[in-house]
Amino acid sequence: MDKVIDADQALADIRDGASLAVGGFGLCGIPSSLIYTLHRAGVADLQVVSNNCGVDDWGLGILLGDKRISRVTGSYVGENKEFARQYLSGELEVELCPQGTLAERLRAGGCGIPAFFTPAGVGSQIADGGLPWRYAADGTVAIASPRKEQREFGGVVHVLEEAIVTDFALVSAATGDRHGNLVFDKTAQNFNPLCAMAGRITVAEVEELVEPGEIDPAQVHLPGVFVQRVVHVPDVEKRTEKTTVTEVAS
Template sequence: MDKVVTADQALAGVRDGATLAVGGFGLCGIPSTLIAALHEAGTTRLEVVSNNCGVDDWGLGLLLSDRRIRRVTGSYVGENKEFARQYLAGELEVELCPQGTLAERLRAGGCGIPAFFTPAGVGSQIADGGLPWRYAADGAVAVSSPAKEVRTFRGVDHVLEEAIVTDFALVAAAKGDRHGNLVFDKSAQNFNPLCAMAGRVTIAEVQELVEPGEIDPAHVHLPGVFVQHVVYAPDVEKRVEKTTVTEAAVGVES
């Protein structure tokens, strides 16, 4: 039951072309230790499912800048200029979907639900098809999204969305035990539990590692049944995606 391994051991099975669900929102709650180890391993042609793709020099942006990612499924381009450039230049395939839909697609995948109906996206290219997934070098649309089934429930149209299941999931938690039970810190929880559920093999990096039984069962955010490997990462570098205060406001007490 002891699931603790090194990052290299945990990622040994991640081959070129693998699909990954990666937790985080912006730079909050990202598994930066695992991403750095995957970058060092040289794995390429990855298909990533994540809310966004980091920034130009951190998080998934490290893999993106070295052309290690072939396809991204997410809901937000964010502050990553290289992400936008590769997409518009036809170098990267991108499937954009509503943020709540992305969250539910991941959760459904973890629960064994193959698909579900949602009103989000009805009347747009999300449902009607034609959303650019990949551009050609000349700017024309090379690959576009297909039309999806729409059905009416109680007088309201809903679009059918398929669940997401990936080969691997990379997530980050504030605390975990050797059995893989995880506790997240406030908003750093974000997409992490959902990604963990969607991965066939889930790898969790934890800042604090404790022994089984030390976490009150009532405080467990994600049970260890969803986690196959635990990586102890106590010295994680945390970066701020975008500061929202002026220099004059820094250090000023309210």
């Protein structure tokens, strides 16, 4: 039941072409230590599912900058100029979907639900197809999103969205025990539990490692059944995307 190993061991079986669900929102709650270790390992052609792709020099942005990522499924692509450049030049395939839909696709994958209907995206290219997934070098659309099934429920049209299941998931938690039970700090609960559920093998980096039984069961945000490997990172570096200050008159 002891799932604690070092980062290199935890990621050793991630190969080129693997699919990854990566927790975090912006730079909040991202598994930066695991991402750094994966970058150092030289793995490439990764298919990443994450709310966004970090910034140019941090988070998933360091993998993207070295062209280790070939496809991204996400809901927000701001704050990363290299992401935009690769997408528009045809170097990167990108599937955009509404943020709530992305969250539910991950949750459904973890719950064994193959697909679900939602009204989000109806009347747009999300449902009707034609959203550019990959551009050609000349700026034309090389791969476009397909049209999705639509049905009416209670007089409202809904679109069918498929669940997401990935080979691996990388998440970050404030506290975890040796059995993989996790507690996330405030808004770091964002996509971390959902990504952890969607991964066939989930690796969690934890800032504070405690013994089984030390976490009140009522305080557990994600039970250890969803976590296969735990990596202790007590001194993980954290960054802020943007710092906004207000001058106070003296």
